[in-house]
Amino acid sequence: MKKAVVTGSYSTKVGELEGATCMSLHTEAGLGALADAGLAVSEVDGLLCAYSFTEPHLMLASVFAEYVGMKPAYASAVSMGGVTACMLVMQAAALVEAGYCRHVLVVTGDNRLSGMRGNAVQALAEVGNQQYEQPYGMTIPAAYALVAQRYMSEFGVTSEQLAAIAVTMREHAVLNPKAHMKTPFTVDDVMNSRFIATPLHLLDCCLISDGGAAVVVSAADAAADLKKPRIDILGTGQGHTHEYIVAAPSLTDYGCKRSAADALGRAGLKPSDIDVVEIYDSFTITLLAELESMGFFERGEAGAAAAAGDLKIGGKLPCNTHGGLLSYGHSGAAGGMFHVVEAVEQLRGEADGRQVEGAELALVHGDGGILSAHCSVVLGRA
Incomplete structure (x- = not known):
């Protein structure tokens, strides 16, 4: 026990x-x-x-x-x-x-x-290293756009694949009566929404x-x-590689690699054992990068998997079944807690209208900063 x-x-x-x-x-x-x-x-x-x-x-x-x-x-x-x-x-x-x-x-x-x-708005605006990033106008979307550009260059990720992630999250939110946004949209809608920081469109970004x-x-x-x-809380783990993106040792490997490995290892599990994942999705690229770093998909495969519907309820790896930060809602630390609550509801069989059939094991993951601080939690139905 x-x-x-x-x-x-x-x-x-x-x-x-x-x-x-x-x-x-x-x-x-x-x-x-x-x-x-x-x-x-x-x-x-x-x-x-x-x-x-x-x-x-x-x-x-x-x-x-x-x-x-x-x-x-x-x-x-x-x-x-x-x-x-x-x-x-x-x-x-x-x-x-x-x-x-x-x-x-x-x-x-x-x-x-x-x-x-x-002051609250100013605090969010002043992301980045005060000496090496802030003077040049760094914003949170721009930092994540840097990650997206690297993934596109190195692994062939496309804007359409990122858009498929946003569409999936909205489809899940439509099933959730508490969700902030419940109006469906398409890949074309994402692609036609205005750029926030190239290549990230408005609908690639989480809600407030x-x-x-x-x-x-x-x-x-x-x-x-x-x-x-x-x-049951079966396993937990953390991973930290940097605070400021200018100091990140990699733009494709992050602390989630260690946090997930530790959490799964302490639970005696591997990624393929997990039935449902609730993973921090501040931007579409956040979710894609973390899925691959944590070992749920090989490098360059998560985008294609999203486009094929693998992240949907009923797919190979149901992800953010409540709608995630992209469509359910994001309210600071509560944004991450929404993922935890959803995992609990899925494992109890209480996710009415969006229940993953037979869900017994879930992994919840949060990250802070620009993919800076990571924590993974594996939960299981007792």
Whole structure:
């Protein structure tokens, strides 16, 4: 029996949520995950939060604990960009496995779409090394466009193949009543949308959304009486190669190669064993690069696989079955947590209308920065 299990999960609606705040989204997501697990606030002895751009706090976990009347034995907040959610799940598992906590609430949320103003926008705009990148106008899309250009040059990836990824994510979002965007589009629509940073079009880029999501990670022996089927945390891993893209040792190999290998190795599995993957997709090229680096496809094959429909529900490797960051929604650290919640729902058999038949094993992956920091989590149906 595994020592750490997911016992509760919840995600809010996403999109432009009138009146939403960082704390309201944290509260809805956190209390929703506890209700899903059948736990009271008083039963939680561990609390992990991420960060907020719209309401920055030096001690966000303490702020949230006070807000909902929680008095945890352990509390912390982590800020590692898009990889944060998976890292928090990994940390929560370590806490219960080490015996420090019995039930850890992991909660994320931000009103990125309706609440981004002034300094928050500036903070996102100032990506890149202050000496070698910022003075030349580096943006996040431009950095990922650099990766896309290299893949096109080295492995023959085409814009149409990247567009097929975006189309697949939208098809999945259409099946999800909570998704931010549910209007279908075609490869031609992606190709005809305006360039953001060549070769990335508008529809190759993720959304900006309001939303929150949370999970409860419990010690396995504390989960026996809880109402929902537990999901085992089978293996976790991290990988870090650089912070700034100017210092990346490669534009085709990233820390996800190590994080996935470690997570799968600790689970005693290989990529071909996985039934469904929920992988960070800030841009279409992000998903393609990570699928290949992690060993789900050989070099140069993921684009063709996407065009052939292999990433669709019912395909060879269903991917981002909720619609991903590209179409479900992206709200900072909550964007990564949406992937975790979707994996839990798939493994429980609760993904109504988009269920992957017979899903027993899932891999969730998050990355932060410009493919800088990586964390992989393997989950299994108990």
